[in-house]
Amino acid sequence: MTDFEKELKKNPNTSSDTTQGITAEFSAFRSFAMQALTMLQQQVNFLAQTIDTMEMRGRRKILLLHGIPETKEEDTAGVVVRVVKEHLKLDLEVPDIKRCHRMGRSTQKPRPILFKLHNTALRDGIWFGKTSLKGTGITISEFLTKTRHNVFMAARDRFGVNQCWTKEGVIYVLDGQGSRHQVSSLVDLDDIGVPSEASRHMQGRPEQRIKQPGGSAAAVAKVIAPKTKRVARR
Template sequence: MNSRRKILLVHGIPDVNGEDTLKLVVKTLSDHLNMPDLSVADVSRCHRMGSIKSGKQRAILLKFKQLSLRNQVWYDKTKLKGTGITLSEFLTRDRHAIFMEARQRFGVSKCWTKDGSIFVVQSNGSRRRIVAKSELDSIPCGSDVQRPAPSAVVASSAAAPPKSRPAALPAQVNRSRRIVKK
């Protein structure tokens, strides 16, 4: 993630044939974020990602020369509400998969990324940093999501094929934490 620190992905800017992507993104962000000092010289790399598909807008990778400017744009992203343009961090494939799973389990408003790390608000209101999928599995969902008891999952898996179990409710065994003596 260290090599991706200065990179943001810009979503929602329509593809135009023969566009100058760099100028288009800089103008769009400077207008919407009220940053007149943002210029083409502040960006070291800018290009569309992926292949062209009809009806789909491709994300734009935007790498800044200075981390401070990238952070200023990142923290001003709330000014983009209602414009159809969104910003996201350029996560690795594994971290992106964990982040999308967290959003599905806990909701969009309770999951976010910051500097490549994934954060989740737990049911007790505390924040937790997630690094691996196993950590995500160890967080209990809030009272709005009903998970079956571990014994019910084991009993139902013996009686029925595994495909009958819902995909959103993985089998989870709650274990007490081990206390390490020093």
């Protein structure tokens, strides 16, 4: 110990140099650790997106039917066939349905009916014909994964129900200027930004609301010019 103290007295800068060396090594190690964690996080996100895409692909032929009252010992497949034939005017039979059942536990509200079809073309016909259900209280939606469902609900809360829709599991959003965006995460929503109060007000007015485009048609915003008051000349 005495020899060590003598050595320190001979080299007073040794302690300072040692501290600086440790600090430099720690900074280098921290930088390396942060880079490694960032790479691991990116890999985890990539794997999660890959799994989500594969899961959504497996739900390609599945749709959800909402707004149908529940009855005891009901034939859910027969209910789906009846709704499709009466409202969508499509030729659907029970053998066309591969799987059909109510989702979740029984509650006071009617649970949605999940039905999976054998034919993708028939599924698309039902999906694109769902506009015929307007005003009936019955709706059809896609069976999104939990991740996409959370993103879709967040988009509707932020931009409005009429500004968001899905197609083949892909989420689309119209911003305040009528531009269409494809989103897959909450980060994508943040990149779009928050709609202004003026755009929120326009979304709530039927005559100025930007409607969801149908097919390949572009979004059109209908704006009504204010009426001018006539002044009688004397």
